[in-house]
Amino acid sequence: MLTKRIIPCLDVKDGQVVKGTSFIHLRNAGDPVELARLYYQQGADELVFLDITATPEKRGTVIDVVERVSREVFMPLTVGGGLRTTSDMRRMLQAGADKVSVNTAAVLNPDLLREGADKFGSQCIVIAIDAKRIVNSPGPRWEVYISSGQRPTGIDALEWAIKAVEYGAGEVLLTSMDADGHKAGYDIELTRAISEAVPVPVIASGGAGTLEDLYQALVAGKADAVLAASIFHYGTYSIGETKQYLAERGIPIRFS
Amino acid sequence: MITVIDYGAGNLRSVANAITRLGYQLKVTNRPGDLAGASAVILPGVGAAGDTMLSLERMGFVDPIRRFIAEDRPFLGVCIGLQVLLTGTEEGGGHQCLDVIPGQVKKLPPGLKIPHMGWNQVKQVQSHPIFKGIPDETNFYFVHSYYGSPEAPEVVAGETEYGISFCSVIVRDNLIATQFHPEKSGEPGLKIYDNFLKFASIERE
Numbered sequence: 403m404l405t406k407r408i409i410p411c412l413d414v415k416d417g418q419v420v421k422g423t424s425f426i427h428l429r430n431a432g433d434p435v436e437l438a439r440l441y442y443q444q445g446a447d448e449l450v451f452l453d454i455t456a457t458p459e460k461r462g463t464v465i466d467v468v469e470r471v472s473r474e475v476f477m478p479l480t481v482g483g484g485l486r487t488t489s490d491m492r493r494m495l496q497a498g499a500d501k502v503s504v505n506t507a508a509v510l511n512p513d514l515l516r517e518g519a520d521k522f523g524s525q526c527i528v529i530a531i532d533a534k535r536i537v538n539s540p541g542p543r544w545e546v547y548i549s550s551g552q553r554p555t556g557i558d559a560l561e562w563a564i565k566a567v568e569y570g571a572g573e574v575l576l577t578s579m580d581a582d583g584h585k586a587g588y589d590i591e592l593t594r595a596i597s598e599a600v601p602v603p604v605i606a607s608g609g610a611g612t613l614e615d616l617y618q619a620l621v622a623g624k625a626d627a628v629l630a631a632s633i634f635h636y637g638t639y640s641i642g643e644t645k646q647y648l649a650e651r652g653i654p655i656r657f658s
Numbered sequence: 659m660i661t662v663i664d665y666g667a668g669n670l671r672s673v674a675n676a677i678t679r680l681g682y683q684l685k686v687t688n689r690p691g692d693l694a695g696a697s698a699v700i701l702p703g704v705g706a707a708g709d710t711m712l713s714l715e716r717m718g719f720v721d722p723i724r725r726f727i728a729e730d731r732p733f734l735g736v737c738i739g740l741q742v743l744l745t746g747t748e749e750g751g752g753h754q755c756l757d758v759i760p761g762q763v764k765k766l767p768p769g770l771k772i773p774h775m776g777w778n779q780v781k782q783v784q785s786h787p788i789f790k791g792i793p794d795e796t797n798f799y800f801v802h803s804y805y806g807s808p809e810a811p812e813v814v815a816g817e818t819e820y821g822i823s824f825c826s827v828i829v830r831d832n833l834i835a836t837q838f839h840p841e842k843s844g845e846p847g848l849k850i851y852d853n854f855l856k857f858a859s860i861e862r863e
Binding site for chain 1: 669671672675676678679704705706770771772773774775776777778779797799800801802803819820841842843844845846847848
């Protein structure tokens with residue numbers, strides 16, 4: 403049986419992990435390679451690197467990170483943040499990434515998804531969607547935001563997810579902007595709506611605070627994978643504890 | 659020399675990283691002539707079998723690969739590198755493949771998320787050196803929408819459940835192929851490469 407994936411996410415800026423980490427036994431908690439190695443040893447199923455480097459001239463730093471990580475960590479790596487063209491995608495894949503995630507660039511130019519899927523296969527094209535609940539909507543609806551959540555687009559998240567998959571995305575990385583950072587649980591309604599609407603796997607993101615939150619995203623939200631950052635980085639839960647908890651609750655989980 | 663075929667797509671770097679990590683030397687090549695002197699050949703791959711066949715045909719790899727396998731020299735196909743060994747694929751309107759393992763490449767049945775993406779168990783349906791030191795039902799990392807369906811049951815060494823039970827490991831003489839990605843499957847995955855290279859009697863350098 404296919405197991406549910408537990409995915410730590412590392413925000414990387416200028417080659418360093420920026421969200422604070424509390425792994426005291428790491429020489430340099432900001433070193434993405436050390437952190438990746440630790441998560442690999444703990445049994446993470448996959449890793450996501452989100453490049454939040456602000457200046458284009460420093461963009462090469464994440465390529466170096468991916469190259470170094472892929473030399474010693476033998477699990478799937480997804481890289482996103484600032485990818486605009488298929489050349490950008492190619493550089494990441496050649497560096498050792500297995501998947502690339504695109505957000506803003508795909509909203510502005512959905513053909514990027516088709517071109518990426520044609521060149522590299524849809525299995526390595528991830529559509530990242532930042533969605534925010536529309537208040538006072540008659541039914542539940544969510545709006546797509548781009549540019550790191552700064553710009554509303556007027557686009558319906560459900561419609562965009564379906565369209566992005568039709569254009570060639572092989573997976574959806576879905577972040578609830580309402581839930582993100584609050585540690586009060588994923589937006590289950592959003593996760594379930596998107597997961598039921600698209601034929602490809604959905605990774606739930608944004609809001610993980612407890613292990614029950616992860617369980618709910620997988621069961622009630624019907625997500626195929628759960629992504630979290632701070633609960634892992636701050637050592638609130640290890641990957642091992644997380645997997646043990648989910649397995650005890652009947653979720654199919656991989657133990658290595 | 660361990661020779662990894664570079665046909666312009668695929669996840670060469672990950673495969674090379676895994677083999678290097680195990681302490682072996684390897685050569686990545688886009689020259690079909692290099693297969694003649696290879697001690698073992700690895701055909702990696704991601705994407706679509708039809709596109710891969712077009713690349714292999716364009717680059718002149720089809721006959722050298724068939725010859726290498728016909729001479730019963732050690733060959734490992736990974737993911738699309740498994741699928742192209744079969745007779746043909748129904749992907750993309752249909753395409754002929756290498757036809758070294760009689761059978762077809764078929765789409766996974768509807769009803770579950772496609773691609774089949776993530777870690778799933780491989781049931782060892784026959785004992786083989788490729789599984790040495792790897793417990794039955796160990797998880798490996800899969801990402802694919804099609805699967806190879808060999809005609810001869812005796813070449814099926816591993817099976818995996820995803821809506822149906824499909825063939826995830828093929829063995830025949832010195833030919834081995836996996837639908838999953840050993841280079842992305844943690845320590846058990848590295849063990850698959852190590853087992854293959856030991857099976858091929860390659861010495862660490």
